[in-house]
Amino acid sequence: MPEGIRKVNVIGHLHPDTDSICSAIAYAHLKNEIEHTTIYEPRRAGAINRETAFVLKHFNFNEPELITSVTPQIKDTEIQRQGGIDGEMSLFSAWNLMREAKADTLCVTDDENNLEGLIAVKDIANANMDVFDMSVIGESNTCYANIVDTLKGEMILGDPTGRVTSGSVRVGTTPEMMEDTVKPGDIVLVTNRYETQQFAVESEASCLVVCCSAHISSKVISSAERHGCSIITTPYDTYAAARIISMSIPVRAKMLREGILKVSVNTSVDDARKMMAHSRHRFFPVIDENSKYVGLVSSPNLLAAKKKHVILVDHNERSQSVEGLEQAEIMEIIDHHRIGSIETSGPAYFRNMPVGCTCTIVYMMYRENGVEIPKDVAGLMLSAILSDTLAFRSPTCTQVDRDTAAALAKIAEVDIDEYADEMFEAGADLTGRTAEEVFNSDFKIFSRGNVKFGVGQGSYMTERSRKAAEKLVGPYLAEAAALEELPLVFYLFTDVKSSSSEVLWYGEGAEDIVARAFDTDPENGMARLPGVVSRKKQVIPALMATLQSIQEDVL
Incomplete structure (x- = not known):
């Protein structure tokens, strides 16, 4: 092996x-x-x-x-087993994961590994470039733990599992400059100036981000505790913190949810290739037979399908x-x-x-x-x-x-x-069976030269069951020929005990073919073939020879 x-x-x-x-x-x-x-x-x-x-x-x-x-199928390709991520993961963490995994797409899944969405590098880049969207953190219901992680900071006051529910991101300069800009619920980035920190707290800011790991007086901490204001410190300066804080929002806020092009492990490589040709994406989620996410696949993976x-x-x-x-x-x-x-x-x-x-x-x-x-x-x-x-x-x-x-x-x-x-x-039991079911129970397609034809066969122990099958299947032959795209269809109804068959047919010239192949005189659309029971040995060779002879006569 x-x-x-x-x-x-x-x-x-x-x-x-x-x-x-x-x-x-x-x-x-x-x-x-x-x-x-x-x-x-x-x-x-x-x-x-x-x-x-x-x-x-x-x-x-x-x-x-x-x-x-x-x-x-997709299961025969090299599926990239990139695990799904939690929708609460920050854009910053997702970006770092992409760099580590050398991937430009991540799939978002729930606790049961159902696909919820996907996030690509370009989605993170677009979010990072939207510098004027100062309310995105609140609108995304961002967890404070994400902000702490993104800023490589420490939470001095507040609950890391809590969420930002409103407000915008502001940079605190002086109380005079902040008076008309800082609103209740805002996140304010400050440095080491006591009066600036205190003013932000008293302005009902929801969170104080102290940059450069600056000192925070006990008075500011006490005041923030009374006002319900969280405090985070970060080693980043104000410029860096202001640029990166928006990357703390969860990926669910920017991920693609609708119209996701995905493939099943059972999707054929040909179908997947056609789908990918009409998409700007490079990677596509793969789901298993139970619609659970299993990984990613790209166009190059399809070239090496086994x-x-x-x-x-x-x-x-x-x-x-x-x-x-x-x-x-x-x-x-x-x-x-x-x-x-x-x-x-x-x-x-x-x-x-x-x-x-x-x-x-x-x-x-x-x-x-x-x-x-x-x-x-x-x-x-x-x-x-x-x-x-x-x-x-x-x-x-x-x-x-x-x-x-x-x-x-x-x-x-x-x-x-x-x-x-x-x-x-x-x-032979026909109870509850349709003509199509009986017809397809034993039907094969053959060809001779440029002619394709089909031959079916049913075997019966009694004349009663054989006649019932003929009555059921006979009218269906025309429809079967159309469905199978065949010009000629023949069907044998074989009586096992008498070792004989009766044949019905459909198609132009079919009656003449039967007459010549079996040296018989068909009557009323049927031919009786004593001693004929084998499709393989008695029927197919005779039909093949007759069709060959007809084609030679034409030539």
Whole structure:
């Protein structure tokens, strides 16, 4: 196993059937056992059908998590784990933190790590340049502790946890000059002149800031205590203190609250790149699946996004796989279908065998690696073989499939005939199902030359359930073709016990294609195909050959 791989997604095809789901679970378990790890995780590429739901429930498995795309996501980039800050932090402290962290953006969070806002260097710079806003400290309800910290001062009198609620910042010069400027509630910066200090106190100033660490007489302190005036001393001179005191306001007063551009850990890198291209910001907050803040990301981080690692089971057709496969690292393909259109960026382990089910191959790999098959996993693998081979009736079924099923049934302690009937009946149950649900329960897209077409299949134990499915799905084929953007759609309704199928279709020339492919005479929009039960071996090759012939005739 190469180093640095966080997780490997084991994925079946779109519109997953029982083999697609069960082989993903069984193969992920095998890989974890072989490599003594837990990084291999089964995934599903769509909603599971009722047959598969029955199988999972019967053997006490949960549905694999849904995955619709394997394009790199924000979680695959280098997220800068810059912690959130308290909205009460002063602008001065935030600026210092930015210098230490070499960041120009900080995120403001609450006690539960919910994102409340963000503050950037330019926000602090703009606040610092607004020299005429003398009332900002009071309007921001600034805590005295922030003022003390910003001025590197000491609180001689008053409560550090108290807040400035009104007033402006004034510079005290002489009593004569202060008489018309200092108002009740103001913060007054003074030096060592006793009369200036005392006048400010008697003018009902809310706070006296004594610069240059000047001496404060006991009389001024006593007077300030009587008037409810706080006293702070600072080593800064009046000029420096006047310039920097406004930086004591909390970041919540200047942070961006509305319209914050943020990304989720699950946002694709492509979508994030588009968003960032239309923003003047350099850094963007990242939130997790629970909308909690986790860090920051910038455009350069997106360039180094790691590819997702995937193993494909039960398919090797690009049209049947999840989105973004070209941006992923395909490590392995385990399949039993024809070799299709998927390309890999590098060498990959590819195992393709002419057997009836992917789980038959997976069973071989368990044996080859000497890994014991758990009872519940054996039940899943048996179910997949029974489903794909139509309980050994399909022409794709080999003696290897039969022998494998017998071995798995023994491990799972299952009677094959009884269980197969029960499984197929569960899958054929149409109670409460829509045409779309039945249609998508097992539907795949193929291509021949410049023609794309879709073929679906449903398997039924009784004629009654098969006819009900035909009545439900038939009228939906036109809508399905439009939704899938396909010119041709074919759907097989297979009678398991009689080993025959009836096919419905939609699309220009579809009836003629069916007639030529299966040498049959369709009647009333339907063709009966005795002995045809395998989409892979009997239907797809015939349709491919016919479409190829039609294209050659045109040329």
